[in-house]
Amino acid sequence: MPSCPSCESTNVVKNGFIHNGNQNHKCKTCGRQFVEAPKQKLISQVTQDLIDKLLLEKIPLAGIARVCDVSETWLQDYVNCKYESIPRQVKVSSKKKGRLTLQCDEMWSFVGDKGNKQWIWLALDVETREIVGVHVGDRSEQGARALWASLPGIYRQCAVAYTDFWSAYALVFPDKRHKAVGKETGKTSYIERFNCTMRQRVSRLVRKTLSFSKKLENHIGAIWLFVHHDNASLLV
Template sequence: MKNGRTSSGKQNFKCKECGRQFVLVPRHQPQSQEKKIIDKLLLEKISLAGIVRATGVSPRWLQYYVNKKLALVLRVVNVTFKKKGKLTLQCDEMWSFVGSKGNKQWICRLAIDTRTKEIVGVFIGSRDLLGAKGLWDSLPPVYRQCARRDVRAERLYTDFWQAYSTIFPTKRHKAVAKNSGLTNYIERFNNTMRQRIARLGRKVLSFSKKLSNHIGAIWYFIHHYNASLSC
C-alpha cells in the first residue's frame, strides 16, 4: 500500500505482511566497487550516518547491508599455526554499551600472543566465571596444551579479576598490575579497538542499538586485524 513519500519526493510503499517500506524504482543501487569501499569504512571510526554522507547510499540500504554482513561474520578466531613451546599470552577485558549507557556490556575477553601480536582468544559475553571459561575454551589447542604441561612453556598474564585465577592453570597464570608492563600489548589493542570501532567509544552518538550487530562489528575488526599482521 502507499505510505507517503521519501525525502527525495518518490512514492513510498509499505508491505502489508512484513511492514517493509520501499520504492518501486530505487534511485541508486550500490555497485561492487562501492560495497568494497563501504566494507573498508566499516573498519574505521565512522558512524553509519557518516558512511551515508561519504558514499551517497541510502540509510535504509546501508542498514540492511550491514545487518546481513555482520550476521555472516565468523565467530571463531583464526590464527597462524604454532608449534608447542614457550608461548606467552596477555588477557584482558573491556566494556561498552548497547542502546544506552544503562545497558552496560562487558562483551570483550581477549588474549594476545606477545610474539606474533595475534589475537588468539576471544569471548564476547558476561563478565563472570562463564566469561573467563569462554575465553579459555576459545584458545587454540596448542595454547591450552602448553599451559597444562611444562611450567616454562607458557605464561598467562592477566589483571586481578578473580575469575581468571579460577579457570586458568595455577602454575602458568600470573595476575599483575597495569604498571608492571606485562599486559601492555593487550591494553594497547583495547585502545586500538576503541579508536577504530565507533561503536566502542564511551561518549559517542554512533553506539550500537542492536547487540548482534555490536558483536558482529567486533569480530569483523578482529578478523581484519589478524589478517593484516600477515601482510
C-alpha cells in the same frame, strides 16, 4: 494522480517524499505506499568494498551512508547481513608446541544503554601480536571460562597468560598457566594498547558516542570484523 500498483485504485494521495527526494504516494483503498516509475539503485561492488573499509574506521553508519551516497535503510540491511556472516572463531598462524605467552584483558562496552554492559574479553599472543581468543558477555567467571574455551588448543596446553587481578581469571585459568600482574610491570601493555586501538577504530566502542550498538548481534559482529582484519594485517 497515479493508480495503485496493487489494487489499481485511483483513490491515491501524496504522502511525503522518500530518501532520494521522489514523491511518495499512498493508496487510501488498500494502504499501499509507492512511487511513480521507481528506479532501483544498484550498489556497485566498488561502493560495497569502500563500505567494508569504512566499517573498520571510527565513522557512524549515518556518516558512511552520506559518504557512499546510499540510503541508511539499505546500509543497515547490508551491515546486518555482513556481521551475521562474520566467523566467530579466530584464524591464527600455526604454532609449534613450546612456551607461548598471552596477555589477556576485558574491556567494557554496552548495547542499547549503559545498563546493558557487554564486556569484551581478549587474549593476545605476545610474540605475533595476534588476537587468539575473543568472547563478548558479562564479567563473571562464565565470561572468563568462555575466553579460555575460545583459545586454540595449543595455547591452553602451552601458554602462560598474564592478566590483571580480576578474580574470574584465577577461577578458570590453571595456576601453572596464569600470572596476575599490575600495569606497572608492562606485562599487559600490548593488550591494553589493542583495547585503545579498538576504541579509536570502532565507533560503537568510543566511550562518549552516539554510534553505540542497538543490537547485540551487530555489536559482536563489529568486534569480530575488526579482530579478523587486524590479524590478517599482521600476515602482510
